[in-house]
Amino acid sequence: EVQLVESGGGLVQPGGSLRLSCAASGFTFSDYWMSWIRQAPRKGLEWVAHIKQDGSAKHYVDSVKGRFTISRDNAKNSVYLQMNSLRVEDTAVYYCVKDARDWGQGTLVTVSS
């Protein structure tokens, strides 16, 4: 059974940083692109970033370019999202997603003073 478990969310002030982690199990992690998708409170979904199987390709939505960095460690079956220069509008539940099919339970990031 595929499991994706996010961690690292919390309350942070504007301009601060957070690092999200996603621990994957139940599949061959190194075979799949991995993504982060977010959902602001009572809002729709936004694809934030994704990373190729070997980490050689990464894509970001414009609103986070230069501030967020996606990475992965295939030896640890984990994917990460380093979030810097956080803004109030980054407040959302962040989901770790495999293949646009399997989703974690999400971790809440709140950016507020």
Add this chain to the structure above:
Amino acid sequence: DVVLTQSPLSLPVSLGQPASISCRSSQSLVYSDGNTYLIWFQQRPGQSPRRLLYQVSNRDSGVPDRFSGSGSGTDFTLKISRVEAEDLGVYYCMQFTHWPHTFGQGTKLEIK
């Protein structure tokens, strides 16, 4: 960016009745490999999204056959043949033919 426009945004339906949601794209979603990367998700209250259909019309395992998808190019439709109580929630279309991948605004299906 590709804009996906869903309609209606709110859909009250009686149990046992059919439901239909439209998703229109600002650009063709046919990729260079000939495939159309249009997905439908269901999000029940308090839950993570769940993929129902991929490449327009292919049902994921465990998805009831009352859910079906159709369309091509820029116009797509999700149909539920007979709505059941467990179907309430928000439905999203999503494209990953073009980067950035984008979602429709969501359609809230309510039981009348």
